[in-house]
Amino acid sequence: MAKENREEFDLRKFVPEEEQRKTFAKVFDKRTIHALHKLASRGYFDIVVHVISTGKEAHVFLARDSAGNSKAVKIYKTDTSDFNKMYEYLHGDRRFGKVKRNKRDIVFAWAKKEFSNLLLINKVGVSCPMPIAFFENVLVMEFIGIEEIASPALKEKPLENIEKVYKTEIDFLARLLFKAELVHADFSEYNILNRNGELVLIDVGQAVLTTHPEAESFFERDLNNVANYFSKKGLKKTAEEVRADVKALKEKV
Numbered sequence: 001m002a003k004e005n006r007e008e009f010d011l012r013k014f015v016p017e018e019e020q021r022k023t024f025a026k027v028f029d030k031r032t033i034h035a036l037h038k039l040a041s042r043g044y045f046d047i048v049v050h051v052i053s054t055g056k057e058a059h060v061f062l063a064r065d066s067a068g069n070s071k072a073v074k075i076y077k078t079d080t081s082d083f084n085k086m087y088e089y090l091h092g093d094r095r096f097g098k099v100k101r102n103k104r105d106i107v108f109a110w111a112k113k114e115f116s117n118l119l120l121i122n123k124v125g126v127s128c129p130m131p132i133a134f135f136e137n138v139l140v141m142e143f144i145g146i147e148e149i150a151s152p153a154l155k156e157k158p159l160e161n162i163e164k165v166y167k168t169e170i171d172f173l174a175r176l177l178f179k180a181e182l183v184h185a186d187f188s189e190y191n192i193l194n195r196n197g198e199l200v201l202i203d204v205g206q207a208v209l210t211t212h213p214e215a216e217s218f219f220e221r222d223l224n225n226v227a228n229y230f231s232k233k234g235l236k237k238t239a240e241e242v243r244a245d246v247k248a249l250k251e252k253v
């Protein structure tokens with residue numbers, strides 16, 4: 001069988017639903033499809049069920065393994081992202097400082113960085129998806145949802161008890177800062193999922209070690225996001241008050 005045909009055949013098996021397959025073929029190059037096959041052949045999933053989210057830098061899909069378990073598969077785009085910005089986040093982080101400045105290496109390092117950050121964040125007791133595997137620009141992780149329905153972001157589905165949400169977010173920030181020595185750098189109600197009232201932190205590809213030269217300004221931005229969100233919800237906070245509340249947990253987390 002010719003190579004093209006073989007790939008088409010494989011994609012059919014892999015993304016059975018026709019509309020999903022069309023989206024897939026449009027947005028992913030051969031190498032990305034190959035990376036997905038690689039992970040599928042290792043048993044991390046069997047089929048891609050549907051798209052959960054299509055973003056600027058990544059697409060997230062619901063996949064299913066042979067036992068019927070749901071997985072989230074995040075695929076970073078290798079063509080249209082802001083590679084200069086990604087490079088800055090990588091370069092200043094000593095774990096990834098040696099990354100070469102070309103699109104592919106940047107994106108592959110990014111997927112690896114999100115995997116490493118998820119591991120670290122899990123370890124310090126912050127609820128986030130458990131990372132499962134990565135290969136090139138593809139990351140497989142625990143699916144956050146009920147049955148096959150992905151949980152909404154806190155932005156879309158706020159919780160009643162705002163004080164409790166605040167406490168949880170301060171606990172997350174303190175664990176990240178003092179136990180993982182990480183700054184999330186995109187901490188907001190968009191990147192916290194609400195799984196039936198349980199908050200789950202996601203989107204940690206950009207999170208950097210506190211030794212990154214920009215860590216303090218990223219942290220400042222996170223504090224501002226938190227202050228603005230809770231102020232809008234009627235729990236008035238300044239960024240400096242949020243900082244103080246995080247600091248007060250230093251010896252407690």
Ligand code: ATP
Nearest residue numbers: 053054055056057058060072129142143144150203
């Ligand atoms: P965007 O460019 O859209 O902001 P992103 O790079 O920020 O994408 P994420 O925030 O990690 O990527 O994921 C995008 C969306 O996919 C999330 O808002 C969430 O709805 C969904 N999602 C991500 N990870 C998971 C997961 N593990 N389980 C369920 N849904 C997820």
Ligand code: MN
Nearest residue numbers: 190191202203
């Ligand atoms: Mn996001």
